Amino acid sequence: MKPLVEAMAKALVDNPDKVSVTEVDGEKTTVFELRVDPNDLGKVIGKQGKTARAMRTILSAAGTKIGKRCVLEILE
Numbered sequence: 001m002k003p004l005v006e007a008m009a010k011a012l013v014d015n016p017d018k019v020s021v022t023e024v025d026g027e028k029t030t031v032f033e034l035r036v037d038p039n040d041l042g043k044v045i046g047k048q049g050k051t052a053r054a055m056r057t058i059l060s061a062a063g064t065k066i067g068k069r070c071v072l073e074i075l076e
Contacts, residue, residue, distance in 0.1 A: 001070060004062060005032050008055050013040035029069040032059065036074075044074055 002023050010016035018037040023030060036044050045052045056072045063070030 001030065001059070001062060001066075002032065005034060005055070005059060005072065008058070009034055009036060009044060012043050012051065013037065014043070015040055029071060030063070031071045031073060034072060034074050035076075038076065041074070041076065 002021050005021045006019060009019045009021070013019060013036055015037040018035075018040070020035045022033040022035075024033065034044070043051070044055075046054075052072070052074055059070045059072050
């Protein structure tokens with residue numbers, strides 16, 4: 001799941017080398033913390049949060065296949 005989040009984020013930003021994803025495992029929930037360059041933050045979030053919502057939807061669907069709830073947090 002972590003490579004999926006990284007690939008989506010790197011495809012969107014201008015500085016793909018500054019993309020980092022941290023995975024925090026819980027019992028039933030996995031939280032993915034996404035950090036990008038401050039200049040690329042708007043590209044990851046998108047207009048009215050549509051890009052971020054789409055990334056969360058894809059992550060949620062992929063998590064459903066493995067039986068875990070996946071949450072994406074975009075950190076500054």
